[in-house]
Amino acid sequence: MSIRVHIDIMLARRKMSAGDLANAIGITPANLSILKNDKAKAVRFSTLEALCRVLDCQPGDIFTFDNEKED
Template sequence: MAIVIELDVQLAKRKMKSIELAAAIGITPQNLSILRSGRAKAIRFSTLEAICQHLSCQPGDILRYLDEPANT
């Protein structure tokens, strides 16, 4: 199972840099980088809400679930 972060796609659609988004939603560029790279273990709903509000998108536009087949 894997959750894929597609924040870069949303940023590219809006021609926005991650540092601009980080400043707009009040998190550090480093924390946003961890989220963008998929290395984050969790995300606060308040952060997800701020991202969605600023990018005018839905959580499903940023997060995608991939069901990986089981190894048999």
């Protein structure tokens, strides 16, 4: 997948734990781990909306497109 997820960077900047973020956006820590480790195939708009709200950022801050990255 050429989409990179930067949740760990966002969490580090905000000094927030992954468990707290998972609780705040209403997903399981296991699912957040899937998302963080670039294993997710898709992200619901509702999840993205919650991520942006909790992390106070734009979708582009969480996801970037990397043309050279392949799986």
